[in-house]
Amino acid sequence: xxxxxxxxxxxxxxxxxxxxxxxxxxxxxxxxxxxxxxxxxxxxxxxxxxxxxxxxxxxxxxxxxxxxxxxxxxxxxxxxxxxxxxxxxxxxxxxxxxxxxxxxxxxxxxxxxxxxxxxxxxxxxxxxxxxxxxxxxxxxxxxxxxxxxxxxxxxxxxxxxxxxxxxxxxxxxxxxxxxxxxxxxxxxxxxxxxxxxxxxxxxxxxxxxxxxxxxxxxxxxxxxxxxxxxxxxxxxxxxxxxxxxxxxxxxxxxxxxxxxxxxxxxxxxxxxxxxxxxxxxxxxxxxxxxxxxxxxxxxxxxxxxxxxxxxxxxxxxxxxxxxxxxxxxxxxxxxxxxxxxxxxxx
Numbered sequence: 001x002x003x004x005x006x007x008x009x010x011x012x013x014x015x016x017x018x019x020x021x022x023x024x025x026x027x028x029x030x031x032x033x034x035x036x037x038x039x040x041x042x043x044x045x046x047x048x049x050x051x052x053x054x055x056x057x058x059x060x061x062x063x064x065x066x067x068x069x070x071x072x073x074x075x076x077x078x079x080x081x082x083x084x085x086x087x088x089x090x091x092x093x094x095x096x097x098x099x100x101x102x103x104x105x106x107x108x109x110x111x112x113x114x115x116x117x118x119x120x121x122x123x124x125x126x127x128x129x130x131x132x133x134x135x136x137x138x139x140x141x142x143x144x145x146x147x148x149x150x151x152x153x154x155x156x157x158x159x160x161x162x163x164x165x166x167x168x169x170x171x172x173x174x175x176x177x178x179x180x181x182x183x184x185x186x187x188x189x190x191x192x193x194x195x196x197x198x199x200x201x202x203x204x205x206x207x208x209x210x211x212x213x214x215x216x217x218x219x220x221x222x223x224x225x226x227x228x229x230x231x232x233x234x235x236x237x238x239x240x241x242x243x244x245x246x247x248x249x250x251x252x253x254x255x256x257x258x259x260x261x262x263x264x265x266x267x268x269x270x271x272x273x274x275x276x277x278x279x280x281x282x283x284x285x286x287x288x289x290x291x292x293x294x295x296x297x298x299x300x301x302x303x304x305x306x307x308x309x310x311x312x313x314x315x316x317x318x319x320x321x322x323x324x325x326x327x328x329x330x331x332x333x334x335x336x337x338x339x340x341x342x343x344x345x346x
Contacts, residue, residue: 009344012051014042018064026070026077033079035065041081041091043110058110060089066124072131075151079110080137082123088139088147090114118161119143124170130177132213140169146219146229148238162238165221170252173267175216175228176259180284183261216241218267220251226269226279246290249273253308257315268318270306275299276320278338293320293330293338317341 018037032044044055063084071078077093092113121142129136135151146164149157215231226244249272257266267279276293295302304323318330329342
């Protein structure tokens with residue numbers, strides 16, 4: 001498959017005073033949040049793919065802000081941010097009660113509703129769980145620990161803090177809430193009883209609201225490892241389900257592909273060793289298999305350190321951001337091989 005080159009891109013003037021580390025669109029693609037080493041977060045309206053207005057600036061961190069993450073809109077307009085200062089801040093957009101008028105008046109403002117300071121070093125990543133699981137955010141820190149913050153109905157936050165990776169944690173990504181295979185095979189549900197047999201009549205797929213869910217996420221670290229964590233409801237603890245080893249240097253980013261309940265699961269990892277791995281699990285009982293993307297250099301490596309990987313909403317296209325200033329898009333062909341289908345140069 002030939003690689004196409006993206007010829008059109010829309011630059012966004014953010015007015016940040018230092019390097020930008022992250023940029024995230026909200027659920028509807030109508031808001032853009034950016035964060036920078038200038039210790040600020042900026043939020044812009046997006047109309048027809050372009051920025052509108054001067055945006056709003058959020059100040060509260062005492063160091064470079066590494067990452068921002070939008071919560072699902074069912075919980076309101078909520079944004080999480082993490083920083084070198086060791087803090088995780090949760091922001092919420094609130095309507096202004098004054099209803100003022102004039103050139104400087106705005107219909108709403110952003111307020112800090114939670115400040116989490118349990119980590120003793122830089123917090124490098126934040127990620128919201130699928131909305132089916134509740135208002136839950138996970139955090140990865142250079143102190144080697146992972147936090148999972150769960151918002152309770154009484155307005156309090158439940159905190160789980162545990163050891164993640166030796167040397168530090170760099171990234172976290174949640175698994176889809178729906179169990180793999182549950183869409184086409186209802187027997188994949190753990191709630192199915194032993195009365196089901198091979199002679200039983202086939203059952204139609206359950207509605208999305210009735211399909212079984214599981215709390216699971218993946219983390220990456222400076223120990224060159226990727227770990228899959230699962231929540232054990234019996235003990236209310238997080239435990240390592242599997243450890244994936246295949247990189248020879250720090251794993252910079254990890255992304256679990258969206259899934260509507262099909263059997264196959266995908267995890268993408270990007271590393272300081274200039275490689276990108278696609279980990280594939282064909283069924284809930286299959287082992288994880290590693291596939292290396294061909295970055296064009298010796299040994300399948302990319303020209304520079306690979307910093308970010310991100311899946312499309314459908315989970316069938318992977319974006320890879322490399323230190324050489326290029327973003328490439330990858331897709332699996334009918335033979336199971338991954339091909340670069342597009343390339344964009346900054």
